Amino acid sequence: MARNPTQSDVARAVGVSRGLVSMALSGSPAVAEETRERILRVARELGYTRDLGAASLAARRSRVLGVVLPDLRNPFLEGIVSALQDEAESRGLVSLVATASDDVGRELTILRRFHELRVAGVVMVSPVQPPEGLERAGELMPLVLIGADGPWRSLDSVHVDEDAAARLIVDHVRERGWTSLISLSERKGPGEVWIQRRQVALSRAAAAVGLPFDAVAIDGDAAISAALLDHLHPGARLAVAAHNDLVAIDALTAVRAMGLVPGTDVGVVGFDDTHLARRPEFDITSVSQDSPDSPGWRCWRWGRSPRAAVSPVGAVANGWSTPTCPYEAPPSSPTPLPILCPNKDFTTKGSVGSLVARRLQRRVLKCLHKSRPP
Structure with a gap:
């Protein structure tokens, strides 16, 4: 193998x-x-090409950003990674992505490997480590959590305002005439802690307005039909709040397979407003995790109190929660408000990366950049 030219070779030449x-x-x-x-x-x-390993040793700082994902199935995660890569590259960093498959042991191994690599920082999406394990990892290297709402002592977290999202879903369901609501999610083992947080928020929002509610965890597509049958009663108008757009698409498929009409017999609401939800064959009403630039997104420096940056939400009301959705413009306000929009074209200004991740991950990268231990 040919030897890579060094700076000494360039200097001699x-x-x-x-x-x-x-x-x-x-x-x-x-x-x-x-x-x-x-x-x-x-x-x-x-x-000649720069030796990042040698440069990192000399500067005592790595140019690698570690990213830990639960899986690669959800297109919402692709948007997050895409935005992280764009922002990392603008800061001279390279993203190294690993998937943990919602496995505690595998996720811990990934964290150890990233620490051995002395990465510049780590971004974890919906982690499954127990809180104390995450806190320990945060003491070893800069760590930012996405989608993990918790009382962190030393960690920064970025997550959607689950209570605001739940109220938005419940209000939307009631306005469209649905009289009962179930939340639908996949069984995810340790990862269910974040699913349960959303279910609790939905339960509270439904109870506040007297809307019958039930939380349902499923193990596969067949279980969706069984769950729907259990909750479809004569005279009842059932709406389904899916944990994400993939589950919403599965629910939509199950509704059609049962000979029912989505939007007429059963309402379906997704979460994340991914490109799949906006495809014409699905066109699912979905909650958009928009993340405007605002003071609420600032991450604090290492050693200061941890900051929880909470994203406001908006719902993209497409075809399967209501046949029609008249639009009323929200009042002008410096604070972003949850909104209901008439169709996918009004709020989907580009990919999901531009909706949630572009601005959100810019804040994450700034946090990592500032959170190097002194």
Whole structure:
């Protein structure tokens, strides 16, 4: 295997010191422009590339951002990763993504490997570690949690306002004439802690307005039909609040397989407003986790009190919770408000990354950038 050219090789070819080559390659203003251009030209000719490992050792700082996902099935996660990568690249970082499959042991192993790599920081989405395990990991390296609402002592977290989302769903369901509500989610083992948080919020919101509610966990597509049959009673108008858009699509398929008409016989509401929910064959009403730039998103520096950045929500009202959805513009306000929109075109200004992750993950990266231990 051919040896990679080093800065010393570039220095010998140009006839300058290795230190001057290092300064030129790092963009130091102390290097004369003519000299810099000559060094850069020779470096390109030799095929020199920066050794990130050596640079990290010298700077005592890694350029790798670790990202831990529960899985790769949910397109909402793709949007998060895409935005993280864009923001990381703008800061000279490279994202290294691993999936834990909602397995506590596997997730712990990933955290250990990231610590061994001395990554610049770690972003975890819907983690399954017990709180004390996450706190310990946060003491070893900068750690930001997404979708994990908890009383963290030393961690920063970014999550949707579950109570606001629940009220939005319940109000929407009642306005459309549905008289009972079930939440539908997959069994996820330890990951169910975050599912239960959403179910509790829905239960409270439904109880506040006297709407009958039940939480249902399923193990597969067949279980959805069974759950619907258990809750479909003569004269009842049932709405389903799915934990995410994938579950909502499964519910929609089950409703159709039973010979029922979505939006007429059964209402279906998703969560995350992914591109799948907006496809014409599904066109599912879904909660959008929008994340506007606002003071509420700021992450605090290492050593200060942890900050929980809470995202406001909006619902994209498409075809399967109501046949029609008249739009009323929300009042002008400096504070983002949950809104109901008439169709997928009104609020889906680009991919899910542009809706939730672009601005949200910019805050996450700023938090990681500032949270290096002194």
